[in-house]
Amino acid sequence: MTRRIIPLIMCGGAGTRLWPASREVRPKQFLPLFGARSTFQDTLLRVSDPDLFERPIVVTNATYRFMVLEQLAEIGLEADVLLEPMRRDSGPAIVAGAAFAKARDGEAVVLALAADHVVGDKAAFLTACREGLAAAESGRIVTFGITPERPATEYGYICPGETVSGAVRAVARFVEKPDLPTAEQYIRDGYVWNSGNFMFRADVLLEEYRKFDAASVQAVADSVSKAGRDLGFVILDADGFAAAKPISIDYAVMEKTARAAVVPVACGWSDVGSWHAVWELSEKDAQGNAARGAGVFEDSRNCNVVTDHALVALEGVDDLVVVATQDAVLVSRQRDTNGLKRLVARLKKVAPEVTEAHIKMHRPWGSYQSVDNGERHQVKRIIVKPGQRLSLQKHYHRSEHWIVVRGTAHVTVNETVKTVHENESIYIPMGAVHRLENPGKILLELIEVQTGSYLGEDDIIRLEDDYRRG
Structure with missing residues (x-):
């Protein structure tokens, strides 16, 4: 054998x-x-x-x-x-x-x-x-x-x-x-x-x-x-x-x-070691242009567009890579892979957050995405997978308001457990022990509005966590 x-x-x-x-x-x-x-x-x-x-x-x-x-x-x-x-x-x-x-x-x-x-x-x-x-x-x-x-x-x-x-x-x-x-x-x-x-x-x-x-x-x-x-x-x-x-x-x-x-x-x-390699492996139009997401080309050749958000339109250019995410846009020559390496090295010094994290952050229970933020507020879109729940936690510096957009939520606030349906909301006071859970069979989607003096992710005090994070 x-x-x-x-x-x-x-x-x-x-x-x-x-x-x-x-x-x-x-x-x-x-x-x-x-x-x-x-x-x-x-x-x-x-x-x-x-x-x-x-x-x-x-x-x-x-x-x-x-x-x-x-x-x-x-x-x-x-x-x-x-x-x-x-x-x-x-x-x-x-x-x-x-x-x-x-x-x-x-x-x-x-x-x-x-x-x-x-x-x-x-x-x-x-x-x-x-x-x-x-x-x-x-x-x-x-x-x-x-x-x-x-x-x-x-x-x-x-x-x-x-x-x-x-x-x-x-x-x-x-x-x-x-x-x-x-x-x-x-x-x-x-x-x-x-x-x-x-x-x-x-x-x-x-x-x-x-x-x-x-x-x-x-x-x-x-x-x-x-x-x-x-x-x-x-x-x-x-x-x-x-x-x-x-x-x-x-x-x-x-x-x-x-x-x-x-x-x-x-x-x-x-080894997909560059955006040029991605272009080589992608389907192209008659002028050699490739697009993943919404890309439009006019009088352009051998270009590569990758976008997960905005429409990208190119006119009168050749041999360009344009990659657009919700918080960053790259415009680069197709074949200059060393140039991108140098650029990322510089970004790690001047704007390290855009090399480390996405606006959409994946978690074992689902994901969250920042929609808007200011000095004392932040708005997030939160997705919780069926049968999953966030940690039992509290915050010292912020309160939260949750509005359910899709699905059904079980919400714990101190000693109270409440079921919140679509188009309903619930308020989480600063310092309250709380937890969010999706008991249903479809994705739970909600909008979270945070207000307070400090809105960083390190203001999460986990008391219980199914995923044993610190």
């Missing part, structure tokens, strides 16, 4: 290269960039065939834990979700996943995948997985080398060596991102793009990592063995994980090990 593969999905990154749509609190892997599903969901579905794959492991951080569960539920899948106490790059994250998989199965074969990549040809991808499985079982650490479609300068390259088995080749060498003439030469010489996805036996990966950094492997292994469990999450021990050296798996192992192998594959792959 062929051994099944354990998918290890890495989804803890911040994804700032797609600002302003992607931000620290909701990065690109959780966004529906190319349809109804996120790349995280598409990645999971790609490795969901029970004949080939086991129950997946997801490595993320506490900020994204409820988004992970929500998006898993939307596609009808379950996973073991490991929470990193802090970011340590892909090396320690993969060690944590490998150690967890090894505890599940001493001979586990793991497929480590980034959650924010796109694969256009699923059948070709699965064929490559089957090709790499035998090599991984025999002790190779297999990476997937993408057949180049152009002389890209934004990817690292792999030089394939001698044949290992079937289509699998040994890795002769890894090379860093090249300039254009070097990339053209690499393509002539048969090099492939380094996709940053890997397949390996868990025990082999841990053994090879130990050769180069035994202390970090031990620290992460300890964080897994001492991990706690809460609300179904596996919470890695913070002290152990913090002791690991932050480093990518490429630098930690792949560029040093003699066991590296590569499976060349043409599967319509992209």
Whole structure:
């Protein structure tokens, strides 16, 4: 019987290269960039065939834990979700996943995948997985080398060596991102793009990592063995994980090990590392313009519009990216990906809030969105999912007025519990202990008007919380 593969999905990154749509609190892997599903969901579905794959492991951080569960539920899948106490790059994250998989199965074969990549040809991808499985079982650490479609300068390259088995080749060498003439030469010489996805036996990966950094492997292994469990999450021990050296798996192992192998594959792959990459993957009109949301083009070519709010109209321009959210607008040249990196770095200094949070904030119970705010007032639109409730809480500096727009609310105010229907309202005095709950079968939508001397989110004193937040 062929051994099944354990998918290890890495989804803890911040994804700032797609600002302003992607931000620290909701990065690109959780966004529906190319349809109804996120790349995280598409990645999971790609490795969901029970004949080939086991129950997946997801490595993320506490900020994204409820988004992970929500998006898993939307596609009808379950996973073991490991929470990193802090970011340590892909090396320690993969060690944590490998150690967890090894505890599940001493001979586990793991497929480590980034959650924010796109694969256009699923059948070709699965064929490559089957090709790499035998090599991984025999002790190779297999990476997937993408057949180049152009002389890209934004990817690292792999030089394939001698044949290992079937289509699998040994890795002769890894090379860093090249300039254009070097990339053209690499393509002539048969090099492939380094996709940053890997397949390996868990025990082999841990053994090879130990050769180069035994202390970090031990620290992460300890964080897994001492991990706690809460609300179904596996919470890695913070002290152990913090002791690991932050480093990518490429630098930690792949560029040093003699066991590296590569499976060349043409599967319509992209790491979606820029708005230009999004444009390349999007449907376009006859003039090469792409729009997600309301975009109108006149005498414009090869432009990309992404908007979730306002209509964006372009006239007489070429090769532009315009991304409009409710609190920020980006206008950029199509191909200047380094320019956006520099811009976001500057924004983190002058306006950090627009790189970190969206106006619409997702919570495990639903979401809230700021509609208007002033010196002593703020208006929010709150959505509560069926069967969910907010924490039992109070505020020291503000009072609140809730108006139900859709659905039915159960509202606790001190010792009183009241049912509030559509077009009805209720007042929450400053300092009152209160809770909002949706007992119904449809979304509960309400408008909240806050008034007071301080309206920050840190003026929430939680007394009870179903989600065990501080």
